[in-house]
Amino acid sequence: MTELKKLVRRESIAAGLRSKRAIKKVTQREAAEEIGVTQTSLSSYENNGGISIEDAWAAADYYKCSLDELAGRTWPPKKEVV
Template sequence: MRQNVIIEAVPEDLVHKLTKEKTGDSMQVGLNIKIKRIGRGYTQEEIADAIGVARSTYTRYESDKRLPDIYKLCALADYFDVSLDDLVGRDWKPKKDHKGRNIAIKPQPKCISA
């Protein structure tokens, strides 16, 4: 069950164009943050300011020319109100213990900083 579901107003043709450009990668951080930013109506400058990086650095994140460090990924996940798994495009799947029994590992909705 997913938490914090947000309907994003991203035109279907734009999503198709963006996903067509990015094929073959299992974790598409750049594509995911671009879709979330556009869907919420933010500019690159607004997101960059919110997470404390230059707009040019944020642009590199969206184009997958640079990968955000874990602290910036947490800041982005918090800003978009999604889990890190959702942000990096990782599907959550049930895990098995050493005896083959299903175990539940709940994704955390927010990053916790010290």
């Protein structure tokens, strides 16, 4: 995977975390407590997406969504037109 693709995926996860929290109308501190991380960690995840799979699972559970949805991935994936 290229560095650009990795960066885009991290940005997608960060945006998904911010979006889900905004929809739920909770503070970072409130969401962090429910997810089981510190507010500082959640802030970092929301800004650069560098989240562990365990914390991503916990966030998806809290926001009641799939990891795909949290990361902005649609399913089934769109077929590329060549």
